[in-house]
Amino acid sequence: MPERTIATFTIKRLEILDDKGNADERLMPSLEEVDIRRMYELLVLSRTFDERALNLQREGRIGTYPSIFGQEAAQVGSAYALDKSDWVFPSFRETGMYIAMGYPLPLLFQYWSGDERGLISPQGLNILPVSVSVGTHIPHAVGAAMAVRYRRDRAAVIAYFGDGASSKGDFHEGFTIAGAFRLPVVFLCQNNQWAISMPRERQTAADTLAQKALAYGFEGVQVDGNDVFAVYRATREALEKARNGGGPTFIECYTYRLSHHTTSDDASRYRSREEVEQWKRKDPIDRLELLMEKRGLLSGKDRREVKERSLEIIDAAVREAESVPPPGADEMFLNLVEKPSRRQSKQMTGMKNADV
């Protein structure tokens, strides 16, 4: 059809640290050595948590658990750009974000063992509880951003979700509202290439997820999600833009889910070992180690120490989590509403007295 062009768009990709450990200095964000070291520690701690969680699940000490193996940089890099006072709306596969934000680790183990009380964010941290229903928490982040704007607060809001979530209606409705009001919100998508057994290419015919932002009139960018510096930089810039009234940004972190979907899944049913091996070569931690070694920021001894320290932290967290007495049965009636109804109170009493 011969027609006249009325709009053109481009989608960009940001990469800084390649898998050989070389960083593009022109793009490198300004980070002190201590920041880089801290990022590294958080990456290792996240992976260590993940390994332990998988073990605990096998031992029956926690329930179904979604591994973040391979996605640590996307989570730590983005969370490292956040202020404590920012508002975070996670999905269910965000252990690395929790860890980087300083969420108490025992609470995380408690939660994954099937105890709601693990989701009580400490005062001072505005991390919303895990949202299990894929993508449906996106409008919450948008509403919170409306509230931030209304209150003239400096906070920014971030929502985490996966490639699968980009197909949900709530993604669309939330993005539409965020764009229409130019809200201070960052949408951070971890495109880990899979939604359980559904590969990204069959989830949507769009070549990139980032280009979905065009539908809403704001910026979308793809970043190498296994590159902690690129993720950090893109998130920090998006947050600054949000705080300065520049509106929303959609960041597609191009990464990979190296493990099964959850401990209940068997990924060998639907994807090849070669694909997984290929992605293992892009490991986000390996490449940071290479860079740090090149820069003299990490010796073999440092590496071992960081890992040992991580193991200790995780050990302590597991111990603490497991020492918490299980919730009383009436816990299910508490915090349901501020004041339980007469019927709910009667049921609670009845439950204690083992009534019908």
Next chain:
Amino acid sequence: MPERTIATFTIKRLEILDDKGNADERLMPSLEEVDIRRMYELLVLSRTFDERALNLQREGRIGTYPSIFGQEAAQVGSAYALDKSDWVFPSFRETGMYIAMGYPLPLLFQYWSGDERGLISPQGLNILPVSVSVGTHIPHAVGAAMAVRYRRDRAAVIAYFGDGASSKGDFHEGFTIAGAFRLPVVFLCQNNQWAISMPRERQTAADTLAQKALAYGFEGVQVDGNDVFAVYRATREALEKARNGGGPTFIECYTYRLSHHTTSDDASRYRSREEVEQWKRKDPIDRLELLMEKRGLLSGKDRREVKERSLEIIDAAVREAESVPPPGADEMFLNLVEKPSRRQSKQMTGMKNADV
């Protein structure tokens, strides 16, 4: 952010017939004179229906009615491109499409007077009933297109909806699926600039609606929706593409709702008379008349005859609709499910016997 470009997109606009009645001959679709005349008759008939419906509503002879004033070309032009055997999923403001498809006019009046039986599409026409819930019928068109593909049928599927519908989650889920499977479906959006009192610019921050197609990996195009030739051409090409396995197309017909949202609405509360007057100068029928006059296809007498004939057709349709006896009360139990349940049957009998 300095990054590398990984994708570029353009959005185009198609215009053929301008509001002075000049057509761009290079873009003009191949249409016989008789087609142009028929299109003109359908446009006039649509407008005549609309005028009469507004009167009938004022007289209390039909219920709430949504005017198509100003949108006739978008509806007639697109429907003229359809085959009878195609599957049509309308929203609630599609009188012109129904008329162009040859839907029995008395049924339309019957429906708008509050009688469901007006929605019984005659055998041979695959027009689904009016969908009142905005945008939620889009996935049905997508599912039907999956069925067409599965059956290897030559039919194409078209869904009609407005600019407001583009914000609904079901728009997104439907479009996502249509793109992922490259389905034979055409999405025809009448962007009439308003969703009740919400102007298009505040509905979404996207500059065009057409660009929303980029999110789903298929083509989006804007056409002058008051230009019956552009609408016809874009729809016909999209339908051909669909039938030939080329996948979905999103057509944004850029048009205007010249009347109130419905007979219950008072548009003067939220938009200026100047805006409406400006758009009146782009009237889709006026410009076709100008073109036809220039080409010697329409005399003053022809015009009067077409209008008189339309009035006769509408008069007859109203008479026929109003001669239909009202539905019996048990109509509400019929066609609810194939076999009513015991309870429903009891209720139906009870109703007849004036039981509780």
Next chain:
Amino acid sequence: MPTCNMVQAINLALREEMAKDDRVLVIGEDVGMDGGVFRVTDGLLGEFGPERVVDMPLAESGIVGAAVGMALYGLRPVAEIQFMGFIYGSFDQIFSHAARMRNRSRGRFCCPMVIRTPYGSGIKAPELHEESAEAFFCHMPGIKVVVPSGPFNAKGLLVSAIRDPDPVLFLEPTRLYRLVRENVPDEEYTLPLGKARIVKEGGDVTVIAWGSMLERVVKAVEPYSADVIDLMTLSPFDEETVLESVRKTGRAVIVHEAAKTCGFGAELAATIAEEAILYLRGPVLRVTGYDVHVPLAKLVDSYLPGVDRIRKAIDEIMRY
């Protein structure tokens, strides 16, 4: 003390609460310039500006979801769904999120928000504009359901709903919007959620209803000495008042316009059958909409329980 209809009373409640508490915002489709399709939010935009009276894109799930986010942040949004038939698109947000946030976070976050929506039949509007879907929401722990029956209680209940620390679904019977005028104080008053209103006292039969059915019930009971109970809050409903009355009269009739099966009347009847059966003289009768979809204008009157059908049920139960 001005007399007003229900639209004006609700408008007044919003206006007063917004003036008093800057956490209160109104969001929804066409709530601003247009003042809402029923004019319930008329004038609010002018008085409070577009930051507090927010016209939203056509996205019911997004509207409720955004309200959840606002409430989590500490505001008290009042979200309008234009007609109850369009609330189904936000069902997931209401049940999976609004109703669960306090529970999920063990009280760390909560959702003080109101969802207002015009509800019920009687305005001869298109499909999905006359739904009475209250029962769905009464099966959801974590959210309250309120139905006013007149201007005075509409204002008092809405103020309470806005101040409630948990989500409240506030269903406004469209048929009543402009039906009657009442004296409605423009000073502050509240009516407690969860408390029924005894419209009329009598000894022979208890008739329970809410919203637009009340008026018909009051006509239908004329020949009898009846307790007429206006529930006003459906969830949690006022069990004590219901049971006390039924224990007194020994006869219960429940009236609602929603389809019978699994309507809220079922819960009322079940509660009576569980807690007061030994006082009953006869069956618990339900006079309700039929188990069909609300028909269009030509048949809607045949669908709705009319005075006749209600009277018949009372006649019948009085035979016991």
Next chain:
Amino acid sequence: MPTCNMVQAINLALREEMAKDDRVLVIGEDVGMDGGVFRVTDGLLGEFGPERVVDMPLAESGIVGAAVGMALYGLRPVAEIQFMGFIYGSFDQIFSHAARMRNRSRGRFCCPMVIRTPYGSGIKAPELHEESAEAFFCHMPGIKVVVPSGPFNAKGLLVSAIRDPDPVLFLEPTRLYRLVRENVPDEEYTLPLGKARIVKEGGDVTVIAWGSMLERVVKAVEPYSADVIDLMTLSPFDEETVLESVRKTGRAVIVHEAAKTCGFGAELAATIAEEAILYLRGPVLRVTGYDVHVPLAKLVDSYLPGVDRIRKAIDEIMRY
């Protein structure tokens, strides 16, 4: 005649119907290569190919909406919702469209489609993975609701559901998926929708349940002579069988795992209170989940009605 568990029985039903009728397709998330997260659709992709076993994007409303479109076109889609907690996102499609298409078009179009979804508690899964939301769908005219309780009836009921000319919601109790094995003929058989099963006959009390509660009910009634009724279809439910039994025993106990208020038990109790009250010796008791959200693993067992609670209710009613 092979013995199989419920997963295999459902798989067999799908396989047989797909082989017999090329209008039958399976669509849903992870139903293809993965064979479904519970392996219910295992092997179907290999047998019928990707045109008939369709992995869909993560979009519940789109999945159900697409199934509606397929059904309108003349196919008979079986859509899987991965867990019942995610059906809420398709509530609008189910209620506004699937359930109304025949009505809206006065029979010109209809929606012969099945929505299958794993349902109920007992697998210690994350939030929203253990919902029992059946009551919502029983308040919807135009759609049937079916809950099997074992491999044999699962197969027979699913075949009937697939062949039904109207939409059917087919709820599969996850706790039962692999709990028992039964003989399940691999030749064709169907069980009628709308017909209850009498699990056990007795004279003293009627206990009504469905799905995964049955097993507990059967244990709980051991000391008594009880009619145990497995409803199997909740909408429309088998009123005659229920009422006949209650009229015989004079005592009714209803057991379900969903929250009590406005659960499907309310409709049963209300029906009994309306149609059989003169036969009752005592109250109609409901033993149900509490009016809370299904708690996570550590507390889910305290939430669910156990044999003890059911037994207590029977003890209590037997005192009348």
